[in-house]
Amino acid sequence: MVEKNLTNITEDEAALYDRQIRLWGLDAQKRLRSSRVLVAGVCGMGAEVTKNLVLSGIKSLMLLDHRNLTDIDVCANFLAPHDAVGQNIAEVSKERAQILNPMVEVSSDSDDIENKTDEFFKQFDVVCAMRCSKEQLLRISNICHQNKILFFGGDVFGMIGYMFADLQEHQYVEEVKEKVEVEQDGKKQTVEETKMVKRTENFVPLSQALDVDWTTTKYASQLRRTSSTYFIMHRYTGVTAQTIPRIECTRCDSPDYTPAQNIPGPGLYPSRIYRCDSPDYTRPEYTGVTARTIPPEYTGVTAYPAQNIPDVILDKAV
Structure with a gap:
């Protein structure tokens, strides 16, 4: 266009x-x-x-x-x-x-x-x-x-x-090294030459890229060579900014601000960070959530x- x-x-x-x-x-x-x-x-x-x-x-x-x-x-x-x-x-x-x-x-x-x-x-x-x-x-x-x-x-x-x-349909040029035989002083020698090769790559829409049945013989053999990023993408394309729980942040000039050293590691709750002496503080054994178990998407800030x-x-x- x-x-x-x-x-x-x-x-x-x-x-x-x-x-x-x-x-x-x-x-x-x-x-x-x-x-x-x-x-x-x-x-x-x-x-x-x-x-x-x-x-x-x-x-x-x-x-x-x-x-x-x-x-x-x-x-x-x-x-x-x-x-x-x-x-x-x-x-x-x-x-x-x-x-x-x-x-x-x-x-x-x-x-x-x-x-x-x-x-x-x-x-x-x-x-x-x-x-x-x-x-x-x-x-x-x-x-x-x-x-x-x-x-x-x-x-x-x-x-x-x-x-x-x-x-x-994407066309590009790639440098390819090839071994060729040349004659020097009456003797044949193998040397390496660099050639520019024109290639064409056909891309597919996102729907086709995501619609893959890895249980079939065609794709099962490619599983080892497929980057793990593909499967991460498969998960996160279903996640939007509106559906990600975010840790609520408090401005440092707010009276409710809690210094980082006063926040215990296990005291992280998916929707808020509390002081350990707060009546709203929830112990991790009751929530099942700790600093190590919180998914990466809960980090909130890119x-x-x-x-x-x-x-x-x-x-x-x-």
């Missing part, structure tokens, strides 16, 4: 994108300059993706999110101002995203992605979806696959993250190192 008449690179753009033009060439930069991208879900990972895409020099980027900014969002989303808590997260993140690169058209949409029609997604060349339910991801993935739109999905839960890519890993992979693919 990238515009056929690629926009010419101006002198200012050539100076700004000089390093990446040297890396992947002028034609690739022109294709970037004509790309329209949707980032749905302005979470920590969404902010990282937005930053890298805006800096790369795409044509336009739209931030889509119906949620209002919270204290927890501020911990992971560097595009959102601390004093904007309570306002729409897409709208308040737009300004800092635009400052990153004035040559890119940055817009925001505060509507719920659930309300978007199929036609809405067709205006983009690339769709990146984060903080979506499994049903939403499957729907958007199918829309993109049917309309030749590149689709990326991903999310981060505490220290666990994943990303999925559907690049349709960890920067965790969100950077799938983000780097996603941005490289984009």
Whole structure:
């Protein structure tokens, strides 16, 4: 869907994108300059993706999110101002995203992605979806696959993250080393040469990637070679930000603030942290919950190192 008449690179753009033009060439930069991208879900990972895409020099980027900014969002989303808590997260993140690169058209949409029609997604060349339910991801993935739109999905839960890519029919060049026989001084010798081989990879929509019966002979033999990340992704695509219990945090300037050293390790309860001398404190033997048994998703706040890993992979693919 990238515009056929690629926009010419101006002198200012050539100076700004000089390093990446040297890396992947002028034609690739022109294709970037004509790309329209949707980032749905302005979470920590969404902010990282937005930053890298805006800096790369795409044509336009739209931030889509119906949620209002919270204290927890501020911990992971560097595009959102601390004093904007309570306002729409897409709208308040737009300004800092635009400052990153004035040559890119940055817009925001505060509507719920659930309300978007199929036609809405067709205006983009690339769709990146984060903080979506499994049903939403499957729907958007199918829309993109049917309309030749590149689709990326991903999310981060505490220290666990994943990303999925559907690049349709993707062509790329790979360096391959081959041994060939050459004749030198009348003698045949085997030397190693590097050749550039063009390859094509066909991607599938998310529904097909998740719908695998591992008990069949066809896939059982591939089980050992399949990354454990696939199964983690299978679990967490059914988890949304709304369904994850979060540990309630207290601001350090609050009279209810409890220093970390006063909180015993086993005194963690899924929905709140209590002082051990509080009448509401629940002993772990009655709840069955300890610091070691709390699932990773209960960490609540996205960890920067965790969100950077799938983000780097996603941005490289984009």
